[in-house]
Amino acid sequence: MENPINTISSITVFLLILLLIGCSTSEEFSGYSYDPKDVTETSDKETNPHYTRVIGVNDGKIWVSNDFPGARMNDFYQVNDSLYRVAIKPERDAINNSPWYAFQIWSVEPDTIKLQLDYEHGDHRYIPKLSKDSRHWQRIDSTNYSADTTRGTATLTLNLERKPLWVSAQELFTWNDYKAWADSLTKKSFISQDTVGFSHNNHPIIKLNISETNTDEPRGVMIITGRLHPPEVTGALGTEAFINELASDTELAKKFRNNFEIWAYPFANPDGVQQGHWRYNARGVDLNRDWEHFKQPETRAIRNDLLPLKNDSLRKVYYGIDFHSTDENIFYPINREEKTFPDDFTYQWIDSLKKEFPEYPIEVEPFPPNSPITKNWIFHTFGADAVTYETSDEAPRDSMRTVTRESARIIMEQLIEEQKQ
Ligand SMILES: [Zn+2]
Structure with missing residues (x-):
């Protein structure tokens, strides 16, 4: 008759082997649900250019700039009398939805405008933070901000003056x-x-x-x-x-x-x-x-x-x-x-x-x-x-x-x- 202790240890060994097989055949990690495809293939990739730009529209009345560290702003348009649009693109098209933006905006004469944040390859995520000196930041007042979750855009109401206003996804920390x-x-x-x-x-x-x-x-x-x-x-x-x-x-x-x-x-x-x-x-x-x-x-x-x-x-x-x-x-x-x-x-x-x-x-x-x-x-x-x-x-x-x-x-x-x- 077999020793019961041996039987127990044989069962333990058998279970351990099963466990090890289970581990070794588990699928190799290829990314989390929110990751783009091939995220674990980490060799160098081609990236989209992001040009330093200072753009004026409406006959030079309203201006934006991305000429500072941490900035992201690809283009700027006037849509109609009071609506303007900033275009924001990622560094690569295949990317997680964390659309960062940061730019300065100003107006030659004091003016109140509506500004739409429009993203390529992403949907609006971060509530805008505003600053007059890039050091002290405030979250935009909720009455001046609305997000369109269907279109993935956001529209801000901004009071502009000649002194630039920083608009950024989060405080700048560069x-x-x-x-x-x-x-x-x-x-x-x-x-x-x-x-x-x-x-x-x-x-x-x-x-x-x-x-x-x-x-x-x-x-x-x-x-x-x-x-x-x-x-x-x-x-x-x-x-x-x-x-x-x-x-x-x-x-x-x-x-x-x-x-x-x-x-x-x-x-x-x-x-x-x-x-x-x-x-x-x-x-x-x-x-x-x-x-x-x-x-x-x-x-x-x-x-x-x-x-x-x-x-x-x-x-x-x-x-x-x-x-x-x-x-x-x-x-x-x-x-x-x-x-x-x-x-x-x-x-x-x-x-x-x-x-x-x-x-x-x-x-x-x-x-x-x-x-x-x-x-x-x-x-x-x-x-x-x-x-x-x-x-x-x-x-x-x-x-x-x-x-x-x-x-x-x-x-x-x-x-x-x-x-x-
Ligand atoms: Zn992270």
Whole structure:
């Protein structure tokens, strides 16, 4: 008679084999539902030109310009006495629906006009933000704005004067803003700035090192990436708030920096941001689909900088966060069944965050780690837990910052606890 324990272990082995077969025959990832076809084929692509233009219409009375970093405006027309139209096109025809626009508009004489935003290969998405100096922004008053969801356009009522008005999908947060922020942080003795590589258009890929660890002792590492997708400004503001909290003078942040190093790459797609792209880098590639083949210099630079951590006897990667924006506040953790280190970490901090902000809308949607995105590469390479941290496009900026800073505090507390175990 067969030993019952052997029978049980044979069944276990059989089930394990079934599971492995199941995994190996699962279909290869080819893109999410909202991705264009072939998104994971990340070699250089041909892109549409975007010419720098200053255009005057109505006998030189109304003008627009796209002559600044982050701008996107392809053409400008007068439709009738009071209606004007801006034409906006993406950097490549096959693209996600994140139609970015940014331009200046002015009038030789004070005038009130209607302006239609008209998109090729996309439908209107972002509520316009207005600024008189490109630094202070306000969402357009709802009485001056209507979106036509059938046609995918939006019409704005604008009071124009000679001084240019900036109209943009989101606040502008471009190279100079990152540089000023990074430079102000590096005034602190425990923060340094590196260049880990260069984009296609020769922008540095910036890295911030934040740490007060003892160089001879073992310590943890937290990886942060941001702005792989150009229009995702609330994700950028979130990255800034999150890192500012890690770099703050609180007891908690100091304690954290005594035990952990922060390796942050907050501006991963500088070319896309500077060129006012909807999604891609300068060669028309979605950088958050290139974490398997690494065909783009931006992703390669970050990977090459991180890889030595694999065989570092003193540093252990504990966590990775990749900041993005979408139409809601949502976290994408790795499927709970996957064994990560620390295990179940993301689910625990999100629970704490939800308890502290019961009124603040926070969604959670676990994903299998089978796509070539940043978070999954961190998990597969280091075994560490990681999350895609998505902030709502229209999140009120102040409360978003408050919640993000609190999430940084919870993560620091939890990581310090994990390290003790
Ligand atoms: Zn994104």
